[in-house]
Amino acid sequence: MEYTIQKLGQLAGVSTRTLRYYDEIDILKPARINSSGYRIYGEAEVDRLQQILFYKELDLPLHQIKEIVTSQSFSPAEALREHREKLLNKREQLDRLILNVEQTIAANEGRITMKDIEKFEGFKKQMVEENEQKFGKEIREKYGDQAVDQSKKKVLNMTQSEHDNATKLAEEIHAILAKAFKKGDPAGDAAQKAAELHKKWLMLYWHEYSKEAHANLAQMYVDDERFTAYYDKEQPGTAAFLRDAIHIYTDSK
Amino acid sequence: MEYTIQKLGQLAGVSTRTLRYYDEIDILKPARINSSGYRIYGEAEVDRLQQILFYKELDLPLHQIKEIVTSQSFSPAEALREHREKLLNKREQLDRLILNVEQTIAANEGRITMKDIEKFEGFKKQMVEENEQKFGKEIREKYGDQAVDQSKKKVLNMTQSEHDNATKLAEEIHAILAKAFKKGDPAGDAAQKAAELHKKWLMLYWHEYSKEAHANLAQMYVDDERFTAYYDKEQPGTAAFLRDAIHIYTDSK
DNA sequence: TCTACACCTTTACGCTGCGTGAAGGTCAAT
């Protein structure tokens, strides 16, 4: 059986360019050249190509494959063992690299957290806005439709059910927090339960949780008037109370 | 502080060629070009180069690094996470590759062993020949110079000292084996010592030792007349005795 | 016989990230 370059290529699953290249670098020469200059391959060449592809699958460089398939005295086992060493080194290096990248990602958490806080800010605005809507349309009047739409856009990465969960959790927190506030002890069971639920709620927005970020956010609840306004709406001092509860929670864990 | 291209290169540990290349691909342009056409870099460029080298250490391709350092809106964390995925995939692939190579090595053990047996055969022939030379020149007369030279060629991959070691070991085996044979117990201490030394000797020729191959070789000592002749030279039955000792040795280990 | 179309050929640039000259200008010191 004889093959033209394309037939052989289809048989072995390689491009004609590859076969011409193998011819060029003297790794696989056609059995003969016909009168029109066409490359004609025979059975022996098919076998040899199989061999080449086999070693190629093991990722050996072509010059090594060449030595193996051209010189019968060359030991393929030797070459493979050497190759194995190289691969093992490569893997070690790769492992170090992965560790490095992961550490870098972790170190950048601060920035990531900031980004997520921004996202959170958008969500918070929307909540405030929704709340305000219940009591009137001051927000829309104050900031215009654009601001409302913008804040909405920022939360649209959530699915509907995620959003529902978040809303339910937020209501639960609100209820427990109100009770705890009446008792007055931020270290008490109710307040700590509120802090824990708050963490749960937070993790719906943050991919990674850290005590520090949680504590910082709690402080933000007091510093940022929009937050304070939201939490203190029914009972003034609730924002500060929540902050204290969260700080106790994060310190105790 | 301003830097010429070489100063910056030394500062950061990269070649001037690299810096020119970074200029060319718009990843790090000099702060200005002086009247003679020299590239002059400033502090900002030093910082940027640090950044570039940092990401380069994480093995990110330059076009990605470019996006990170040129567009401030581009998220490095995002890029790193993607990069991490790629690296993990790469490692998986590498693991499969290593497994593949190892399996190939293992599967080829038969061939390797065969090849090494051939090599060993060559050595054996030479030893036989040397022995014969001591007692006459029959071999040379029987097979001609060509055969002798050919068998010599096969052993020439060994260094001189390796060869010396092998010869000494072979003599030792011979001595112990003779003693053990007189005692008559292939399971006895002396015979087992001979088997162990034989393994040692073998490992000078085989890169990988396996009990099966060792046991097979022992059988060959009985089946192949040239071997039998060599071992039985002084005391007939020694080849079979050695085989028994080796079989006991390989079975007990 | 003409024409279309699939197949073949060689030549050569492109990709990555520079290393390594070559040919020639500049700067500071001797």
Added chain:
DNA sequence: ATTGACCTTCACGCAGCGTAAAGGTGTAGA
């Protein structure tokens, strides 16, 4: 004025092909 250490812009080379471009060949149908 000369030397030597800088600097500049080309431009080839590396691996392993992908991808045209420009042109010859083989076969089938009208």
